[in-house]
Amino acid sequence: MKIENYEAKSLVRQGGVSIFSWAEIYLNPYQGCYHDCVYCDGKSEQYYMHEDFGERIRVKTNAPELLIKFLKKQGFSSVHSKKQFSIIDYFPAFKKDAKSDSKPKSIITIGGGVCDVYQPAEKEAKMARKLLEIIYDYQLPLWILTKNKLVLRDIDLIKKINKESYACVNFTITLADERARKIFEPRASSSEERFEAIKILRKEGINSGIYFYPCLPFIGDTEENVSSIYQRAKEVNAQFVNCAGLTLKPGRSKNEFMNALRINYPDIYPKYEQLYGNENKYGHLDYEQFKKLNLVWPEIKGYKYGYELGLSFVADRYVPDGRMATNLKIAELLLKISYIKRNVIHDSKFETQDFNKASHLVENSTRDFGLLVDEEFSEIPTSKSVRSIIQEYVEQGKSSYLQKLEKKAYENVMNKYYS
Numbered sequence: 001m002k003i004e005n006y007e008a009k010s011l012v013r014q015g016g017v018s019i020f021s022w023a024e025i026y027l028n029p030y031q032g033c034y035h036d037c038v039y040c041d042g043k044s045e046q047y048y049m050h051e052d053f054g055e056r057i058r059v060k061t062n063a064p065e066l067l068i069k070f071l072k073k074q075g076f077s078s079v080h081s082k083k084q085f086s087i088i089d090y091f092p093a094f095k096k097d098a099k100s101d102s103k104p105k106s107i108i109t110i111g112g113g114v115c116d117v118y119q120p121a122e123k124e125a126k127m128a129r130k131l132l133e134i135i136y137d138y139q140l141p142l143w144i145l146t147k148n149k150l151v152l153r154d155i156d157l158i159k160k161i162n163k164e165s166y167a168c169v170n171f172t173i174t175l176a177d178e179r180a181r182k183i184f185e186p187r188a189s190s191s192e193e194r195f196e197a198i199k200i201l202r203k204e205g206i207n208s209g210i211y212f213y214p215c216l217p218f219i220g221d222t223e224e225n226v227s228s229i230y231q232r233a234k235e236v237n238a239q240f241v242n243c244a245g246l247t248l249k250p251g252r253s254k255n256e257f258m259n260a261l262r263i264n265y266p267d268i269y270p271k272y273e274q275l276y277g278n279e280n281k282y283g284h285l286d287y288e289q290f291k292k293l294n295l296v297w298p299e300i301k302g303y304k305y306g307y308e309l310g311l312s313f314v315a316d317r318y319v320p321d322g323r324m325a326t327n328l329k330i331a332e333l334l335l336k337i338s339y340i341k342r343n344v345i346h347d348s349k350f351e352t353q354d355f356n357k358a359s360h361l362v363e364n365s366t367r368d369f370g371l372l373v374d375e376e377f378s379e380i381p382t383s384k385s386v387r388s389i390i391q392e393y394v395e396q397g398k399s400s401y402l403q404k405l406e407k408k409a410y411e412n413v414m415n416k417y418y419s
């Protein structure tokens, strides 16, 4: 592993929420990732990463300064670094208000799609830890996704963040079989170490779930592998498992994957050629070949096991300080409905779009939906059925539509794929 320090121009990426992550701010203190997973999407030329992505790790040494600069520009101020005592300390009743900024907060994530912040370089560079200190200092909610148990080194700080706002530490786990895991994720912690890390985090009251991405066709999507991962997830008290398939972007990313497959799984290799021979620029598989090969979408398999074990397919949404709780929870509800319709029931795209658009609208509305009164619901610019879902949630804090949909989706899956 070669480590290269440099002063970066940027660290922060801002984005909207999705069913896969409730975070809105992403920090990447590294370029490159020594975990060097064979299926890593980050190696694709589309992300303009250096060629020796898995060997040369570029460390943004000024990442802490860049984060502080960003937070100050956003109007946040540090909480814990403020002077130790002030007049407010003599009036405890006012202290709570003084503690948090009025500025609406967002969940912040360290790491992202193109680097794992707890990769081996972190042992020395300690960039993740420095960023966590700032996140704690500014009292912001935290989200982490990693494949390395090294994250446990920082459990002291993560616990403090969780106590004051929220921390969710998630692991990617794709293969229960250690031989297969070593082929595709050669330098990450073993899957079992990751499960054990979840167990420890959950015992400490920290939120934690699993990203079962990518669920590799013919290797990770076997009933044996999928059921093992869900079963272990349940045993270690994970809160959710989100399962999704593999994309193979043409170029470096796909070439490397196919080479590894040819060497380690020569019998499966031709099926991948068939499945990904379309050279789709986003790496999507060829749907016609998918049907010919009698494959079942990983989302469907995951949904079945998750439903049976009482494991959600998504993390429960945390509402950061200063945000309109009802709006954010409605947006979450509509995205959940959309996910089930699109990925499990395979409903028409049009109907799914209705839910996505409404979710976006509520998420970004400046109007507090929790304060709407009866006649105002008819003014919401969406379909009648979506309006009634929103109204039920506002009035009763639950959705009978979602409950019925979850059950119907499970029954559909069982009748269609498991009978």
Ligand code: SF4
Binding pocket: 033, 034, 035, 036, 037, 039, 040, 041, 042, 113, 114, 115, 116, 147
């Ligand atoms: S851990 Fe993530 S970013 Fe790192 S190599 Fe693996 S897939 Fe890529």
